Amino acid sequence: MHDIRFIRDNPDAFDRALARRGLAPEAKRLIALDELRRAKILELETAQARRNAASKEIGEAKKNKDEEKAKGLLSEVAALKETMPKMEVEEKTASKALDDALAQIPNLPLDEVPDGKDEKDNVEHHRCGAKRNYAFAPKQHFELGEALGQMDFETAAKLSGARFVVLKKGVARLERALGQFMLDVHTSEPHNYTEVAPPLLVLDQTMFGTAQLPKFAEDQFHFFPDEVLREHARQTIEIVWKQALDFVTERGMAGARAKEGTFEKGEFDYRVNPDRRWLIPTAEVPLTNLVRESIMDEAQLPMRVTACTPCFRAEAGAAGKDTRGMIRQHQFTKVELVSITTPEQSKDEHERMLSCAEEILKRLDLHYRVVTLCTGDMGFASQKTYDIEVWLPGQNMFREISSCSVCGDFQARRMNARYRSKDRNVRHVHTLNGSGVAVGRALIAVMETYQQADGSIAVPEALQGYMGGLKTIEKQ
């Protein structure tokens, strides 16, 4: 969420930054909404000030037994109160219009972020490790997993539909080992993140805080309690029934077809609904919101937290993409890193976070590269993002395994997360998040990288302690 005062003071810079993301200018429209809002506030507050002053005068007049004066004031307040409800509604409407518009606008890229349209314009930052040579044609992870009898997509589809998997035996344990290993690395020196086990189900305002809402609702899984859905259905039917009745009364049955499709949905607010819960698409959501609506002490910053959680994504826009294998699932495990910092700390923290994520791949001895995302490929809340792409020999390409973003105060504004600086001022914190790393995709990378000619998987040294000393995953 942007600060409207910044936009007011720097409309051209704001629009130029949006243009770098390939977006149309917004400053003029936003400033107009803001002016309307402020005019309405002024109008309302002037009336309230008069009402309050008059009320005090009434108190005094009554104390002085000046009934005449009290009466006059009373009628003045009565007249004022006639017009005030309308002002209140107008003020609320104007403020909401501005807030809604602001909530739809993505964060601005930092100066050093490369301009570009899509992932083809991302810029390689550096590489680590090298492609291995195989004396055979390397297979993809699902070929390996299915041949081992430890990765079962068909059964998963029976249970849950497409984009789920059932893991078994060594492969299941390998996934667990990866998560444990990553958490252990991040919670010890020198990374020093604090381990957190957060809720996986969150409220609307929490999803709004990290900017999954309102714009990306279709990418998420959510649910309402049954009684809320029943009530909604009841209201909708009532409204449709009434509209149909009105229409028929007005024009007779013959004209009814013409109006097809125009029946409105009920007055069910899909934007903020206190009865709704969302499955988290990433632990970034609960971890970042840990500090929502609070004022931190500067001494507590930077605050670093990590969690290993399941993540749930509807993958609505990815129909037909990566349909084979575990690359793109509705449910996957991920270790997430989140830092809460002061504005001065966030840029260094971003580099630090990237190196923490890289450390995992180094210890697993996986080949990867780091790219700086271009303006057109960055996420909604991000000011700057590094992706880590791991080499998959079976797929013969680099695939994203981590994404580290610095969000500035964009999320902090939405969450109202602040800190008290040493000079006693209260300011918004900066937030950062990154995968450290995606466990599902790390599993894929390990399987494809460590595959052997006979289809077995060598267990990386760093993981053997987590696998009870197991050195090879083989068919059983």
Place this chain on the structure above:
RNA sequence: GGAGAGGUGGCUGAGCGGUUGAAAGCACCGCACUCGAAAUGCGGCAUACGGGCAACCGUAUCGGGGGUUCGAAUCCCUCCCUCUCCGCCA
């Protein structure tokens, strides 16, 4: 799920219809005292929004929303949350 108690500033805690944005204490900041520190004394100390070049002024906020009233932290309704007891349950 049932019964009861309660939600006030960073914390503890008063207020229960009219200079109460809110006593008092703690914490914190400044000053004095001191070679320094402690102790003590004096002063300061909420957030957001709006207006103003500024000094400053206004509005809102005592869990959320709604109502009564000229006026609500105080009265009424409703929702949420916390605690205690009972029931159910992984």
